Amino acid sequence: MKKIxxxxxxxxxxxxxxxxxxxAKFGAMTAAAQFIGGEEVARLETSLRDLLRVGFAVSCxxxxxxxxxxxxxxxxxxxxxxxxPNVTFWATFEAVVNVGADPATLDADIADGGISLPxxxxxxxxxxxxxxIIAHLYGWGTAHLAEIRALCKARGVLLLExxxxxxxxxxxxxxxxEGALISTASFYPAKVLGAAGDGGAVFTDDPDLADKxxxxxxxxxxxxxxxxxxxxxxxxxxxxxAFLNLSIGHLEQRIASRRASAAFYQAHLPELxxxxxxxxxEYEENGYCNxxxxxxxxxxxxxxxxxxxEGIGFGNIYPGVMSRQPGADGVSQGHFGGxxxxxxxxxxxxxxxFPYMKPxxxxxxxxxxxxxxxx
Ligand SMILES: *Cc1c(COP(=O)(O)O)cnc(C)c1O
Numbered sequence: 001m002k003k004i005x006x007x008x009x010x011x012x013x014x015x016x017x018x019x020x021x022x023x024a025k026f027g028a029m030t031a032a033a034q035f036i037g038g039e040e041v042a043r044l045e046t047s048l049r050d051l052l053r054v055g056f057a058v059s060c061x062x063x064x065x066x067x068x069x070x071x072x073x074x075x076x077x078x079x080x081x082x083x084x085p086n087v088t089f090w091a092t093f094e095a096v097v098n099v100g101a102d103p104a105t106l107d108a109d110i111a112d113g114g115i116s117l118p119x120x121x122x123x124x125x126x127x128x129x130x131x132x133i134i135a136h137l138y139g140w141g142t143a144h145l146a147e148i149r150a151l152c153k154a155r156g157v158l159l160l161e162x163x164x165x166x167x168x169x170x171x172x173x174x175x176x177x178e179g180a181l182i183s184t185a186s187f188y189p190a191k192v193l194g195a196a197g198d199g200g201a202v203f204t205d206d207p208d209l210a211d212k213x214x215x216x217x218x219x220x221x222x223x224x225x226x227x228x229x230x231x232x233x234x235x236x237x238x239x240x241x242a243f244l245n246l247s248i249g250h251l252e253q254r255i256a257s258r259r260a261s262a263a264f265y266q267a268h269l270p271e272l273x274x275x276x277x278x279x280x281x282e283y284e285e286n287g288y289c290n291x292x293x294x295x296x297x298x299x300x301x302x303x304x305x306x307x308x309x310e311g312i313g314f315g316n317i318y319p320g321v322m323s324r325q326p327g328a329d330g331v332s333q334g335h336f337g338g339x340x341x342x343x344x345x346x347x348x349x350x351x352x353x354f355p356y357m358k359p360x361x362x363x364x365x366x367x368x369x370x371x372x373x374x375x
Contacts, residue, residue, distance in 0.1 A: 003311075003364070004361060005310070005311030006311070006312045006357075006361045007313045008315055008350070008352050009190055009313070009352065009353070009354045010354050011194065011354070013354070013355060018246065018250065022243065022246055029238060029242060030239075035238050035239065036235060036237070037235070037238060038238050040239075040242040040245055041059055041236060041241040043241070044236075044241040044244050044245050044248075045058065045059055045201075051175065051248070052175045052177040052178065053174060053175050053177070053178040054175075054177055054178060054180075054183075054204065054205060055206070055207070055210070056204055056205070056206075056207065056209075056210030057201055057202075057203050058201060058202045058203075058210055058213045058214045059200070059236035060199075060200045060201060060202060060217045060234040060236055061199065061200060061217075061233075061234040061235060061236060062188070062199060062234075063091065063162075063164045063184060063186020063187070063188060064091040064200070065200055065234040066184035066185065066200035066201060066202050067091060067092065067095035067160070068099055069217055069234060070182045070183075070184055070209075070213065071095060071096065071131065072212075072216050072231075073182070073202070073209045073213045074130075074158045074160065074182065074209070076099055076131050076158070077100045078100040078101070079100075079101075079102075080100075080102070080130035080131065081102050081104060081127050081128070081129040081130060081333055082096040082101045082102070082104075082130065082131045082132065083104055083123050083124075083129050083133070083157075084096055084103045084105055084132075084133050085105070085108065085115045085134060085135050085322070085341075086105040086106060086108060086322050086335065086337075086341040087108040087113065087137070087322070087341040087344055088137065088162065088318070088322065089164065090322065090325065091162075091164075092133055092162050092322075093327075095133075097331055101130070101131075102331070103322075103328075103332055103333065104123060104127055104332060104335070105321070105335045105341075106119040106123060106132075106335075106336050106337055107119045107336065107337025107338050107339065108321075108340050108344050109142065109143070109144075110293075110344045112140070112143050112277070112279070113137040113142075113277065113291070113344065114134065114135075114137070114141065114144065114145075115134055115142065115148070116336075116338075117147060118337065119336040119337030120132065120148065120151065120336075122336050123336040124155050124157055127333065127334075129157055130157070130158060131158040131159070131160060132157050132159050133159075133161075134148060134160075134161055135165070136161065136162065136163055136165060136166035136169065138165065138285075138291050139258075139285045139286040139287055139289055140176075140283040140285045140286075141166060141279075141283060142280070143281070143282075145176075146172075149179065149181075153181075158181060158182075159180070159181050159182075160181070160183070161176075161180045161182070161184070162183075163176065163177055163183045163184055163203075164184065164185060164188075164191060164200075165192070165288050165289070167185055167191065167192040167193045169279075169283060169286045170284040171282060171283055172282050176283075177203050180204075181206070182203070182206070182209055183203045184203070185200060185201045186200050187199030187201070187240070191288075192251075192258070192286050193244065193247060193251060194247070195240045195243055195247075196239070196243040197237075197240055198240075199237075199241075199244065200236070201236075212229075215228065215229055215231060216229055216232070216234075217231060217232075217235060218231065218233070218234075219231050219232065254356075255355075257355040257356050257357070258286060258287025258288065258354070259285065259286070259287040261287060261290070261357045262287040262290050262353060265290045265362075266290075268366050269292060269366075272369055272373040272374070273373055274292050274294065274369065275292065275293045276290065276291065276293075277291035277292070277293055287353060288353070289315070289317060289350050290350055290353045291317075291348055291350055292349045292350070292351065293344075293348060293349075295343075295347050297346070299372070299373075300347070303349060303369065303372050303373075306371065306372050310368045312351075312368050314349060314352070315350035316345075316349065317350050318348070319345055319348075320345055323335050351369075352365055
């Protein structure tokens with residue numbers, strides 16, 4: 001029998017009828033030259049608001065802009081210090097610098113990929129930051145979410161939650177975005193709710209913050225040629241909104257499929273001596289990205305070599321901490337906590353995970369992993 005190859009992610013597995021519905025929708029919108037704003041964008045924002053149980057959802061051009069819009073709306077700018085996780089996607093760090101503020105990094109908690117709570121407390125005492133960003137990685141959030149929200153509130157630190165990877169995750173029975181001061185999402189195609197290109201959104205319960213985000217994302221406009229703020233153009237295209245609206249109709253099914261694949265790995269990999277990361281209690285994950293922690297560098301290298309040779313995709317999300325990036329030189333205000341982030345980055349191995357993986361694909365990944373660990 002021919003051995004099957006398995007991509008790390010395959011975005012082409014649309015539901016039956018999805019592409020026909022999309023072609024009809026795009027055809028009608030293009031015929032009407034409906035490209036900016038309009039009904040699809042409004043419908044998307046309403047759906048996001050209801051789905052995530054937030055007061056306001058404002059769409060924008062991408063998840064990186066969403067972070068910058070949120071920081072600007074919070075009034076973060078020149079001279080302000082913002083705490084950021086040392087393990088995250090670079091956009092989290094970059095956004096702080098791009099609004100003119102100064103980032104300082106917080107060590108990771110290797111148990112869940114979130115930030116270290118003691119590092120956060122120390123950094124608040126020492127730096128008196130204006131804001132902090134946490135990133136909910138790997139399809140869940142930190143075990144200390146309630147404590148982090150409460151601590152930041154008590155100490156007057158504005159907390160922004162980077163929710164690019166946690167769409168569809170539940171915390172204490174509610175969407176994880178519920179109860180955040182301000183949070184963001186990315187609709188990059190590989191994310192849980194992916195667009196046919198770039199997209200993002202900002203969520204908040206505060207009407208003033210929502211209003212500010214909306215104005216900043218449209219040149220700070222008060223009227224068509226009146227500008228109350230210095231913003232930029234970060235609107236979400238109408239065609240992207242239409243694609244996302246159609247996708248939301250299939251989201252439950254896609255997430256159920258992701259969760260089933262994550263559960264398969266979590267059930268079988270420990271039998272092979274591979275440590276899988278799992279969501280902390282109180283969380284229901286969205287199955288975004290299966291994480292193995294392979295602490296033995298030679299085993300990790302061997303696994304990667306074998307996966308590659310057998311045509312099995314894999315990832316290292318993320319291979320390096322923020323504070324060690326050349327782009328952070330001379331920019332960071334310091335690091336708080338230890339080096340668990342470095343250990344996490346050196347250990348992480350992500351196996352294929354995307355909606356509608358076939359059972360034989362999951363079995364094949366396991367078989368290849370077993371061929372290395374059984375020796
Ligand atoms: C994807 C991602 C972003 C950036 O989103 P874009 O839409 O690609 O700009 C930011 N933070 C995290 C944690 C992400 O995973």
